[in-house]
Amino acid sequence: MTDFQATKALFALPEGVTYLDGNSLGPLPKAAPDRTARxxxxxxxxxxITGWNRAGWMDQPAKLGDRIGRLIGAPEGTTVLGDTLSIKVHQALAAALALRPExxxxxxxxxxxxSDLYMAQGLIEQLGRGHELRVVAPEEVEAAIDDDVAVMMITEVDYRTGRRHDMPALIAKAHEVGALAIWDLAHSAGAVDVDVAAADTDFAVGCTYKFLNGGPGAPAFIHVAPRLIDEVQPALSGWLGHAEPFAFEPGYRPGPAIARMRVGTPPVLAMAALDAALDIWDRVDIGDLRAASLALSDRFIAGVKAACPGLELATPRAHAQRGSQVSFRHPQGYAVMQALIAQGVIGDFRAPDxxxxxxTPLYLDEADIDRAVEVLAxxxxxxSWDRPEFHARAAVT
Incomplete structure (x- = not known):
């Protein structure tokens, strides 16, 4: 059994703060400052510059990719780290469209x-071949998968409501009609039980600064199914995705397997912080994490329902349809959240309400949940949310 009191002790949590925003930015692992300083x-x-060889900087994207791969059910050598999530979405989408040219x-x-939709819109314009971005309601995705679809691009957990798609079922339906699937794990990796191999996913992407606690702007990852990786031709053919980067050839040759999905120079200092954050995951069983998340979520939902009748639950109650966040609607949601933050209960707001x-059970327990309910109520x-300073919009909500 995972000892979540022990994992909580591994984070630098400010005194008097109840932190419920790890779905946006994870807190600082205590080991990260020393690891980054080293x-x-x-x-x-x-x-x-000899650190690229002596300290193994050049190998870190693959090594960290495999550490993340173990958390998402990916076989070794099929996940690599680097760049931002938007870049990884672009890579996956461009590669998938090239595999379904008809x-x-x-x-x-x-x-x-x-951002995922923006990447698709921009790529469609660049390609200029008449592609269409078809956007449907979340509950209509399965019915919309037909023979015209080249790629299904879905974020497993809705960033606003916390609604969780049945991705294995959607991927199976996509494959039935010959489409490919891109699975965005931004709100899944380190939050829910993910198995990209069992689901037979084609591409998976995700960030590391949310539930994985890698720090602000921590690099993203991409996974490609082993059956596809030798076919994939990267549209962003960066020099570190070349078969021999230091041959400095004028023409691009894709690197072997997942290495071809590398693009630019890896962020060494950010990778050091992420490496420290991933050490915590060596102590965690994902099944235990999921069970604890659901129990804490149920406690939070029940507490808010009893004490805060003015809030409307936006997150599904069914466990299978829920990620690792709970969302409520309120017509003055922004001001309410600012008042909460002022009282040391930190969540966040997403438009419109x-x-x-x-x-996040790694560092939240029942006492934290109960305090959040009490302060919110x-x-x-x-x-007390209706004060001018709580209505003033900041750049980041």
């Missing part, structure tokens, strides 16, 4: 994160 002074400072439809849903709360009962 990379800065002991490696960069002492080794200078089809023109990209299927997604209205609960997908806008969603209060989001990440449920007091704010709503007293109307």
């Amino acid at each position: 990379a800065m002074t002991g490696e960069w400072g002492e080794m200078l 089809r023109r439809v990209i299927l997604s849903d209205s609960g997908n994160f806008p 969603i209060l989001r709360f990440g449920i 007091t704010i709503l009962r007293k109307g």
Whole structure:
């Protein structure tokens, strides 16, 4: 059994703060500052450019990719780290469309994160071959999978409501009609039980700064199914995805297997922090994590329902349809969230009216959940959210 009190002790959580925003940015692992400092002074400072070889910087994208791969059910050597999630979405989508040249439809849903949709829109314009981005309601995705679809691009857990798609079923349906599937795990990796191999997914992408706790701007990852990787031709053919980067050839030759999905120079200092964060996962059983997440979520939902009648639950109650966040609707959701944050209960807001709360058992327990309910209920009962400073919109919500 995973000892979640022990994992909580591995995070630097500010005194008096109940942190329910790990679905947006995970907190600082206590080991990360020393690990990053070692990379800065002991490696960069002492080794200078020789650190690429002596400290193994060049190999880190593959090594960290495999560590993440173990959390998402990916076989060794099929996941690599680097760049941003938007870049990885672009890579996966361009590669998938090239594998289905006779089809023109990209299927997604209205609960997908806008950046994924933006990547699709931009790629369609660049290709200029008449592709269509077809966006349907989340509950209509399965019915919309037909013979016209080239690629289904879905974020498993809706970033606003926390609704979880049945991705294995959707992937199976996509394969039945000859379509490929891209599975965005931004709100899944480190949050729910994921098995990309069992689901027979084609491409999976995700970020590492949310539930994986890699730090602000931590690099993203991409997984490609072993049966496809030798066919994939990267549209973003960066020099580190070349078969021999240091041959400096004028023409591109894709690297072997997943290495071809590398693009630019890896962020060494960010990888050091992520490496420290992933050490915590060596202590965690994903099944235990999922069970604890659902129990804490149920407790939070029940507490809010009893104490905060003015809030509307936006997250499905059924466990199979829920990720690791709980969302509520309130017409003044932004101001309510700012009042909560001022009281040391940190969640976040998503337009137009969603209060989001990440449920992360690595560092949250029942006492944290109960405190969050109590503070939220007091704010709503007293109307203390209705102050000018809580209505003033900041750049990040």
